[in-house]
Amino acid sequence: MSQVENKKTQEDLSGEVITVQRELSNTLEKVVYFVGIITSLFHLWVNTVGIMPEIQRNALHYSFLLFLGYLLYPMSKKHPEKTLKIDIILAVLSFLVGVYLVLFENALHARNEVPILPDLIAAAIAIVLLIEITRRTSGLVIPILAAFFLGYALYFGKYFSGLWNFPGVNIQRLLYRMYFAPDGIFGTIATISSTFVFLFVLFGAFLIKSGAGDFIIKLAVAIMGRSIGGPAKMAVFASGLMGSVSGSAVANTVGTGSITIPMMKKTGFSPKFAAAVEAAASTGGQLMPPIMGAGAFIMSQWTQIPYLKIVAVSFIPAIMYFLTVAFFVHLRAKKIGLKPLPKEEIPKISEVLKEGWQFFIPIIVLMGFLMYGYTPTYSACAGIAAIVVSSWFNKKTRMGIKDILDGLALGAKNMVTTGIILLCSGIVIGIVLLVGMGIKFSMLIQSLSGGSVLLTIIFIALASLILGMGLPVTASYIVLAVLAAPALTMLGVSLLAAHMVIFWYSQDANVTPPVCLAAYSAAGIAGSKPLETGFEAWKLAKGLYIIPLLFVYTPLLFEGPIINVIETVISATLGLYAFVVFFEGYQLRQLNIIERIIFGVVAYLLLFPHRFLTIIGFAGFIALILLQKFTIKRAENAG
Template sequence: MATEIRADGVKKDLGGETLAVKRELSGFTSSFIYWVGVICSLFHIWVNTVGVMPEIQRNALHYGFVLLMGFIMFPMLRKHARATLPLDWALGLLSFGVALYLVLFEDALHARNEVPLLIDLVAAGVAIVLMLEITRRTTGLLIPVLAMIFLGYGLGGGQYLEGLWHFPGVTVPRMLYRMYFAPDGIFGTIATISSTFVFLFVLFAAFLLKSGAGEFIIRLALSLMGHSVGGPAKMAVFASGIMGSVSGSAVANTVGTGSITIPMMKRIGFSPRFAGGVEAAASTGGQLMPPIMGAGAFIMSQWTQISYLKIVGVAFIPALMYFLSVAFFIHLRARKRGLKPMAEADIPRLREVLKEGWNFFIPIAALIGLLMYGFTPTFAACGGIAAIVVASWLNPRTRMGGKDILDALSSGGRNMVTTGVILLCSGIVIGVVLMVGMGIKFSMLITEISGGSLILTIVLVALASLILGMGLPVTASYIVLAVLAAPAMQMLGVSLLAAHMLIFWYSQDANVTPPVCLAAYSAAGIAGSGPLETGIESWKLAKGLYLIPLLFCYTPILFEGPLWQVAEAALTGTAGLFCFAVFFEGFCHRLLNWGWRLAYFGCAVLLLWPEMATHGLGVVLLLAFTVVGRAAAKKMEAHPA
């Protein structure tokens, strides 16, 4: 994990969804966090396999572990990290204390017929305040401010609004009870997702990377793609697709694979901004790639009650189309610049790469096999973790010892802090939304503004996702929009799966869309290019992120129709994405003038328009363009100017 260490005892963490500042730990504090991470991971493995514990109590302890580590890892004041360490210790221990309070006294509350005592309300209030503070430290001000606005609305702020948004408000004790003890507050549905699916797959990723799989994936991608034109850039697409699905963070993916791929792209002749843009666009796509999809598939499954296996199954074709769309840009840019494949000496032999790391396929196969056999994602993740350790012993180069296992357990617990905080704090927003019926109100508002137009509704959702994404991490942005906007799309005839999948895809756009695009900015730091110009490049390369979700709503590409229609939509959609790449790059077999570029743009519209007649016309035009383009290119080669 990449970090930037400063002299005042803090380090800038580039491995999460935000560029948060961490405290540089040492001595007893470092050892304490290490072992808390180990215990936290062991607790989550136990409670998700053989352990029996009420859901809200499990989520409370999850809160306790995450906040205990978070307060010590992330300083209150960035410029005074060492001075505030004692206070941060106190806040961390207090966080674990209020979590234990719920575990110890929840039964007593039920025995009093849900009538809380003053001490219950104090514990609830402290838990909320601590939640807001740790969220400020790890993600900035926007999420806690948003949570406070929602709390204020529910406590009485809504009574000053008129019409659709009028809400008389609830009492402070009622709000504290709902946020702390009820199943729709901090320890509710979103906390369940965090303490089960998300935690275990973050832990799975930690074990996989500790075993050396990251280096293997990059070498495998290089051996497969290195011989083609623009090979390192195509390798970045391949490696980032696999790594991003596991890591769950576009920024972490950009830094992890980009530190290797971006210098290689620059070395073969790509500009720094293009190299950074490729890595940012590819890394963003990692969250769209099954079988793990970051945390998205688990959250979507829990929220919609659609099986996890179905979600990852239908997500594969659109994800593949996205990565192909990025590869189209790379291939066309490489051809336009006349770049050559990598030197043979720099490309590892596929046989040697597989010989060194063949055992890494075993845990992935075990994970997918357990899911397909019908086991729960939590059980499959635990089985995958065990398979990583067993598989590592089949190769002397990757063998994990006791220290390696402890390191992976600790890393998994610590890596969960930022994501866990985001999800737990999102529980406040979701709790208020459900309590006041805001989702229905927002859906009615969108429907009114759009006038019942689906395409206008989609545009509004895309704009909302971009605005939210400027301050919210991807996971939080998806959760908020899913609650508020998905019902509006369903009112217009979009299926539950398509509505949530579209929102999930659009929630990724802030990673690659200026002015706030963390993945692109992280890539620019590695590439040595300007952040804004790299962001613009990544925005152009990630066109599939905006176009493919339209197919979710207008075609059966999510397997919501006959297989031949799914295949037809996928093939013509991919051809349309290629035409869009040609339009933006201005090259296909030869440099194109604006007349030809607009012709390809028109062809792209025909191929993506949800009518088979336009698809047929688009295919005919594309074939004709290809024939004419090849003939013109051969003529230019035979008679160069």
């Protein structure tokens, strides 16, 4: 990760990308703080007792986020102070074009949906401003993608032949669809952003502000510190818990990694391995319920699968992923002969729980409301209230008025990058729906795969990797869900399994070179080489590629008898362990090449969805372990 040398800039790690913010003057800082509070209060009001048409709520969501975005993210990263006046003008203009829709939507309906010139001007300005702020917050790829799709629909689609030919639409119709219609920038994706995503980001901000982050780290040390490779296992454990709150791999990496990576290095792990463990574990944080990043809310909204069901079926696969990373840590620690942490550095679990037991209350409230049938939006609001109330149970964590206001401001600020990415994704999704590109792309994948489910999944994995080189995780999932999910469902894969496969594969860009933000962020902390760290993280995150196959070929997502689910979990977990042994070349001792190959075969048999092969694999696994113990004992006796 490159180091920003300019003292007037800082890294924003609240979203899914690393961007440079300007250092605000006291006046502007107060403006951002105040507007952030108003933004969060507006979202709390409109998602609980407030009544407002969906498109108008989304337009104000746009206004608030872009206003904050233009103040926080300068036009020029090298000279942010030179464009400040322009950015203030753009911030105000962004706010006004959102408010314009609220004020004049009814007039448009009164004209039977016929836009007039001011409507079209406001629409054009809204699109241009959104694309520009997206460039500032997430780089060039998403704006270029949005511009390409707009150009395709307007002009050059007619120059394509065959399946991809599109005659084009006029500029008036396009502006109307993007600004006023429910499938534009204020449509479905904006709804998800202004409801579920915003409130869960706010929930995470309140948890962090209340001191939950420190509690999670201490709890991880207390639980994992006594085991071999404890600091690395602690990183896996802490990242799973923190990821459940933050929903961001990069924020996870920096937040927990600043503590765990130095501890891993101190106990004997190489900087490269320490950084890779943190990156791989933090990537899994977005797979861990109850929050799981923005993609889970989008999945629920599009598929109409209850969010609670998505959360419920995601627990076991997420735990299996973290176990895979922990297996690598355990075997590497034994391989290089590491010892547990000194006792004096490990806090007692009872003392940690005594100080921070109240942090479990908001999670219990959140899950309780979800299980009782309340919407994720209402549940998140209840969880936020529970954070404030539960903080009063401990003098050290008690939140006063200032802390609550800080939490409101932090939540809005943390939402800027993710919210803008989602809004700009609305352009892409709107054009895809307008030109029917989703069906065309699915037909192309089916043609290339020859109707093979496995080949289709491989193509989707490759597409996610390519998209992930330039798109944040959420945007990658959105694009693939629209373009590729129909290809899987047409081949008989269940709707839940198809979207879960895409959701998991959309995470791989965090740890897969050449562009892997989580790994590069960890490398910056560890002082290791970024690309080498990326490859090491890619190795440790192998569960990210294997487990989604189980969604399709096994009943792991509880799409079958419970006994078959249990069998799958046991055999697949053993298979993942055997796979890690094969990669590390170590189990109870160093393995020779033949033993490694046999472990690889056993891993395949345990993971293959066939009961007879699973039994053979299980027998082979036991035999290998017993053989190793026998040879070790014989060597000790001979010595």
